[in-house]
Amino acid sequence: MVKHYISTIIDAIEQASEKIMKIYAKDFQVEYKNDQSPVTEADIASNKILTRIISQFDITIISEEEKKPSFESRKNDSLVWLIDPLDGTREFIKKNGQFCICIALIENGKPILGFIASPTTKTILFGGKTIGAFSIPYGAQNPLNSKWKLEKPTPNESKVLIRSNSPISNKTIDFISNIEKTVGKVSQINKGSALKFFDLLNGNADFYLRLAPTMEWDIAAGQAIYETIGGEIRNFDTQEELTYNKKNLINPYFLAKLKTQKLD
Numbered sequence: 001m002v003k004h005y006i007s008t009i010i011d012a013i014e015q016a017s018e019k020i021m022k023i024y025a026k027d028f029q030v031e032y033k034n035d036q037s038p039v040t041e042a043d044i045a046s047n048k049i050l051t052r053i054i055s056q057f058d059i060t061i062i063s064e065e066e067k068k069p070s071f072e073s074r075k076n077d078s079l080v081w082l083i084d085p086l087d088g089t090r091e092f093i094k095k096n097g098q099f100c101i102c103i104a105l106i107e108n109g110k111p112i113l114g115f116i117a118s119p120t121t122k123t124i125l126f127g128g129k130t131i132g133a134f135s136i137p138y139g140a141q142n143p144l145n146s147k148w149k150l151e152k153p154t155p156n157e158s159k160v161l162i163r164s165n166s167p168i169s170n171k172t173i174d175f176i177s178n179i180e181k182t183v184g185k186v187s188q189i190n191k192g193s194a195l196k197f198f199d200l201l202n203g204n205a206d207f208y209l210r211l212a213p214t215m216e217w218d219i220a221a222g223q224a225i226y227e228t229i230g231g232e233i234r235n236f237d238t239q240e241e242l243t244y245n246k247k248n249l250i251n252p253y254f255l256a257k258l259k260t261q262k263l264d
Contacts, residue, residue, distance in 0.1 A: 002113040002128045005057065005105065006143055009115055010124060012053035013101055014138050016046040017119035020086060020101075024119075030093055038089050039065070046085035046101065054081055054103070062249070064217050071247040080106045080245050084217040088193025091165070097121075098165075098192035104220035109243040114224030116194050125201060127225040133201060152229045153203025155261060162189045162196045162205035164212070171211050179263045197222035200231065200256060207257035211236065214251045216244045222256070232259050 023042040030038050047065035054061060060074050063083040074080060081103065086092060088099030097120040105113040105128075113128035117138075126143070127133030133150040136143050161176065176186050189205055199205040200222075210219075223233045223242060233242050236253040257263065 002105065002130055003144070005113060006126070008053060008056070009103055010126075010136075010140075010143060012050050013103070013115060013117045013124060015053070016049040016085065016101060017117060017122070017138070019045045019049060020092075020119045024092065024095065038093060040086070040089060040092065042092060043086040043089055047083070050083055050085055050101070050103070054083070057081075059105075062217065062245070064215065068249065074245060075247075077245070078108055082106060082111075082217040082220045082244060084194075084215075087218060088195070091192035096192070098195055100193050100195050102194050102217060102221040104217070104224055104244075106220060106244045109245055111220045111224035111227075111244060114221030116197055116221050116225065118195060118198070123198075125198060125225055127228045129224075129228055131228070133225050133228040135198075135201065150201055150229055152258070153201070155206050155258065156203070159183050159186045159207070159263075160189060160199075160205045161186050162191060162199050162208050164196075164210070165190050165192050166212060169211055172209060175209060175211075182264055183262075194218060194222050197226060200226060201229065206261060207255060207263065209236070209255050210251075211253045214254075216246070216249045216251060219251055219254070220244050226256060230258050230260065231256060 020042045028040050030040055043065050047063055051061055060077045060080045065085050084102040087102045091098035101117040103115040104111045115126040117124040122138040124136050134148045135150055136148045180186050196208050233254050233256040236255050
């Protein structure tokens with residue numbers, strides 16, 4: 001079923017990316033939402049392009065940059081789209097290139113298809129449980145060509161944690177200290193947005209720990225892709241798998257790693 005959506009979503013991503021990069025290249029205004037998170041004209045422009053194209057599938061869309069459909073109206077929907085038109089707006093404002101587009105298809109609370117696209121490198125990660133994981137350049141004519149298929153990465157000899165650009169929390173420091181007793185030295189990579197999943201999928205990082213608030217549209221696409229190569233994302237406190245299309249749309253704190261990766 002998921003193959004039906006791939007070409008349309010990739011086309012939408014490439015159109016939105018072109019608009020994002022035009023805005024990125026100039027001076028732009030920054031506004032702030034009620035929660036004090038920033039938003040730019042690039043967030044809004046990307047959202048308009050993505051939602052216009054994706055709405056043709058007649059599936060509920062939950063986008064960061066639109067009024068959210070009520071839980072009552074979507075709770076029984078077997079399929080929903082989760083969209084972050086510009087994940088990493090703060091990085092976009094800093095002009096460090098660490099921003100992306102995230103799109104995920106959710107079926108009964110589980111991500112079954114995901115796309116993470118980097119407009120600056122013109123690369124798209126996408127995948128789902130029935131197709132595998134792929135890393136393609138913009139303009140690829142046959143996205144499912146085996147030459148772009150990703151395999152399960154080999155863990156690094158010295159474990160590598162990837163985390164956000166935010167200051168490290170005491171809870172994260174404690175976690176690293178505890179697992180170093182078992183796995184040895186842990187090095188760290190800092191990166192903004194869901195681009196962290198590029199490092200997980202390509203084997204540059206072994207695990208991704210997030211002990212700060214995130215929303216469903218930040219992580220769902222990464223989970224859909226990562227699971228295809230043996231990865232998992234679990235609630236840090238309960239060890240349960242993350243689920244989506246919840247009432248509040250907020251993720252619990254989580255740890256992403258390969259299922260075979262032992263950290264204790």
